[in-house]
Amino acid sequence: MIFGKRAFFGYSARPSGEIYWFANVSRREEPTRQELSTITPQAWKRQLLELFVDDAGPATTIIESAGNELGAYPIHDMPTVPTWHRGPIALAGDAAHATSPNSGQGASIAIEDAIVLAKCLRDVPEPEIAFATYAQIRRTRVKKIVEYSARIGRTKTAGPIGRRLRDVVMPFALKYFANSKAHAWMYTHHIDWSERIEAPLRAATLSRSGCLASGGANVNDFLPGRDIGEGQRRGV
Numbered sequence: 001m002i003f004g005k006r007a008f009f010g011y012s013a014r015p016s017g018e019i020y021w022f023a024n025v026s027r028r029e030e031p032t033r034q035e036l037s038t039i040t041p042q043a044w045k046r047q048l049l050e051l052f053v054d055d056a057g058p059a060t061t062i063i064e065s066a067g068n069e070l071g072a073y074p075i076h077d078m079p080t081v082p083t084w085h086r087g088p089i090a091l092a093g094d095a096a097h098a099t100s101p102n103s104g105q106g107a108s109i110a111i112e113d114a115i116v117l118a119k120c121l122r123d124v125p126e127p128e129i130a131f132a133t134y135a136q137i138r139r140t141r142v143k144k145i146v147e148y149s150a151r152i153g154r155t156k157t158a159g160p161i162g163r164r165l166r167d168v169v170m171p172f173a174l175k176y177f178a179n180s181k182a183h184a185w186m187y188t189h190h191i192d193w194s195e196r197i198e199a200p201l202r203a204a205t206l207s208r209s210g211c212l213a214s215g216g217a218n219v220n221d222f223l224p225g226r227d228i229g230e231g232q233r234r235g236v
């Protein structure tokens, strides 16, 4: 990891010598897809070399020796999706809680969702109650991870004062981070497949909170910001 003066660079070298790398470049305004598609790999390389030229480490050497297949995409921290299920549809993974890649946990929490959802469908007879139980079990954990990931993103693009502070704090923070106990809540999460879901939410409770829908559902029903009524906005 290189917390550069102007951008963040991450890389990983395989024993074969092959290097995987990425750069986080912040902009005040989000570029459009069209704008990004008109930037050639050579132009990206030039821009990246300028961004990392004053930083220690191998960023510029890696960028110079990279091939010509460079892709650039905007990264977002999605606002919380208030409703994860309605009628016969339930959301899992990025659809419910897309997180920026800073924590490296997006795929992991998507897989965890799938296992918990499968357990709920196995142990709770009615699918809609199974979906609500699944959402209730998963929400707190994924919210914590999405927030953690967003926090890391903010420190990567610190201003001059923030950068100095970060550089002072970083050695201690890394020590804390390297301590396996510090982030055990995130990295050693265990889901016991053989353990049954013992206390599914009751249908009556769900109906009162407005979480059960009587008809079918449309994917657009789940988009953040849609007016879905107070009961559903509270979620389960």
Ligand SMILES: Cc1cc2nc3c(=O)[nH]c(=O)nc-3n(C[C@H](O)[C@H](O)[C@H](O)COP(=O)(O)OP(=O)(O)OC[C@H]3O[C@@H](n4cnc5c(N)ncnc54)[C@H](O)[C@@H]3O)c2cc1C
Binding pocket: 092, 093, 094, 095, 099, 101, 103, 104, 105, 106, 107, 108, 109, 110
């Ligand atoms: C740059 C970057 C780096 C990342 N690094 C990490 C990392 O190090 N560790 C980590 O755990 N996570 C990482 N992630 C996050 C991780 O990739 C995602 O969180 C994870 O892939 C989410 O899985 P998903 O199954 O929910 O969604 P997806 O993987 O997006 O799967 C959804 C699938 O649905 C398909 N689809 C879409 N619409 C339709 C349709 N209408 N009909 C049929 N199919 C459709 C898509 O083609 C896709 O295959 C990273 C993400 C990015 C962008």
